[in-house]
Amino acid sequence: MYYKFSGFTQRLAGAWASDAYSPQGLKPVVSTEAPPIIFATPTKLASESTVYDYAGKNKVPELQRFFQSDGVPIHLKRGLPDQMLYRTTMALTLGGTLYCLVALYMASQPRNK
Amino acid sequence: MTHQMHAYHMVNPSPWPLTGALSALLMTSGLIMWFHFNSLMLLILGLATNTLTMYQWWRDIIREGTFQGHHTPIVQKGLRYGMILFIISEVFFFAGFFWAFYHSSLAPTPELGGCWPPTGIYPLNPMEVPLLNTSVLLASGVSITWAHHSLLEGNRKQMLQALSITIMLGIYFTLLQMSEYFETSFTISDSVYGSTFFMATGFHGLHVIIGSTFLTICFFRQLKFHFTSNHHFGFEAAAWYWHFVDVVWLFLYVSIYWWGS
Numbered sequence: 001m002y003y004k005f006s007g008f009t010q011r012l013a014g015a016w017a018s019d020a021y022s023p024q025g026l027k028p029v030v031s032t033e034a035p036p037i038i039f040a041t042p043t044k045l046a047s048e049s050t051v052y053d054y055a056g057k058n059k060v061p062e063l064q065r066f067f068q069s070d071g072v073p074i075h076l077k078r079g080l081p082d083q084m085l086y087r088t089t090m091a092l093t094l095g096g097t098l099y100c101l102v103a104l105y106m107a108s109q110p111r112n113k
Numbered sequence: 114m115t116h117q118m119h120a121y122h123m124v125n126p127s128p129w130p131l132t133g134a135l136s137a138l139l140m141t142s143g144l145i146m147w148f149h150f151n152s153l154m155l156l157i158l159g160l161a162t163n164t165l166t167m168y169q170w171w172r173d174i175i176r177e178g179t180f181q182g183h184h185t186p187i188v189q190k191g192l193r194y195g196m197i198l199f200i201i202s203e204v205f206f207f208a209g210f211f212w213a214f215y216h217s218s219l220a221p222t223p224e225l226g227g228c229w230p231p232t233g234i235y236p237l238n239p240m241e242v243p244l245l246n247t248s249v250l251l252a253s254g255v256s257i258t259w260a261h262h263s264l265l266e267g268n269r270k271q272m273l274q275a276l277s278i279t280i281m282l283g284i285y286f287t288l289l290q291m292s293e294y295f296e297t298s299f300t301i302s303d304s305v306y307g308s309t310f311f312m313a314t315g316f317h318g319l320h321v322i323i324g325s326t327f328l329t330i331c332f333f334r335q336l337k338f339h340f341t342s343n344h345h346f347g348f349e350a351a352a353w354y355w356h357f358v359d360v361v362w363l364f365l366y367v368s369i370y371w372w373g374s
Contacts, residue, residue, distance in 0.1 A: 058338040060179065067180035073125040074173045074181070086128065089165040093132045096139045096158040103146055103155060 122183040129170040136162035171330075175347075179339045189346050196350045200357050203320070207361050210316065211368065214309040218373055225304060229373065234306045235298050236374040242293050243370045246286055250359045253282035257328075257352050267342045269335070276332050279355070283325035290318050310369060317361055324358045327351040 004015035067077055076082045117123065136159055143156030178184035184192070218229045226232030237243060260275035301311040331348045334340060340348055 056337075060338045063180045064182070067176055069181065073127070074176050075125070075127055075129070075169060077176065085165070085169060089132050089162060089169065090128065092158060092165070093135045093139070093162045096155065096162060097135050099158070100139055100142045100155055103150075103152075104142060107145075107150065 120185040120187050122177065122185075122188045124177070127170070127173065129166050129173070132162060133166040133170065136166055139163075175334070175339065178347075179334075184344070184346070189344075192346055192350075196353060200353060203357065207313070207316070207364075210309065210313040211364065214313060214369060214373070217305040217309060225306075229306075231304050231306050234303060236306075237293060237297060237370065239366070239370040239374055242289055242296075243366055246289055246293075247362065247366050249282050249286045249289070250362050253279045253286075254356060254359050256282065257355055261348070261352055264335075264340060264345055264348065265342055273332065273335055276328065276335065280325055280328050280332060283321055283328065283355075287318065287321055287325070290314070290321075313365055313369060317358070317365055320358050320361070324351070324355045327354060 002015045002017050002020055003012045004019050005011075006013040067074075075086060139155055139159030139162060141159075143153075143159040146152045146155045221227055221229045221231060230236050256275050256278040260272050260279060263269075263272035263275055297310075299307045299310070301307045328351050331340075331351045334347060339345075
């Protein structure tokens with residue numbers, strides 16, 4: 001049985017005898033170096049831990065500092081984008097309610113056949 | 114600056130309960146305007162304001178919990194009670210549809226031919242796609258448990274993998290069910306069989322979509338590092354909801370698809 005080092009699983013895997021003629025160490029394709037040890041990526045909020053770039057950095061600690069209480073209600077904390085969304089929602093809701101009351105008033109009028 | 118002397122959460126005044134209640138008004142009266150007066154405007158307004166309310170309300174909860182730290186253990190306990198009670202209320206919602214199904218199917222009237230399925234109704238074969246659907250949801254129950262354990266162990270990559278498998282299985286179920294809806298030889302207006310079938314499976318399908326959406330949000334939150342290995346109630350709530358959806362399907366499959374065929 002011949003073996004090669006699988007860069008994918010980081011373990012020995014079976015190989016054909018022919019692989020002995022192209023030893024891995026000479027080929028740049030498969031890295032035989034151990035990759036940097038990845039500790040079970042911190043899902044704990046520890047800002048001093050190594051940042052593992054898995055779809056971006058952990059921005060939670062920074063957001064935790066940003067969202068501290070300062071009198072501004074939570075739904076407006078981010079400032080302009082929050083305000084715009086709030087105003088749009090409120091406008092559509094209140095406008096819609098008025099439209100609804102008018103529509104219901106009209107619907108309740110008898111239709112003269 | 115005053116600090117509170119208790120571990121409870123005194124929520125900031127919020128406009129979302131008001132907009133939520135009004136959006137419910139707009140949705141219901143929108144349905145009336147659509148059914149009776151052929152106008153979609155009010156319904157669309159209702160759906161839009163409902164979506165906006167839900168987005169902002171839950172966004173604020175994430176801000177309060179994850180960013181401001183208001184979700185102390187005792188607050189979390191309250192949230193757990195809340196979610197359990199909500200799921201219980203949903204159980205009762207489905208109980209109504211199962212009651213209707215059993216009421217009509219245990220003693221079929223002469224108008225139906227005195228038999229169940231009624232004369233002229235050809236049900237779907239329970240051993241075909243419905244059985245596949247059952248296995249899909251059961252598998253998703255396994256994958257979500259895997260995701261949870263990965264999260265508890267701090268294994269970020271595996272958690273994301275398992276959660277994405279769960280979501281994909283949920284989407285697969287929805288697509289299969291949609292194709293089955295086109296395959297039925299009966300419609301919702303085909304006797305009480307059609308009514309009970311489509312009301313029960315239809316609402317179930319809606320809950321699968323809601324559950325899949327909840328899981329997707331958990332996926333993005335996990336990407337953004339919101340969950341820690343010992344504090345991830347949002348994910349647990351989604352997992353409970355997902356298991357509930359799975360159990361409802363099992364009841365549906367056994368009662369309507371299998372026994373009822």
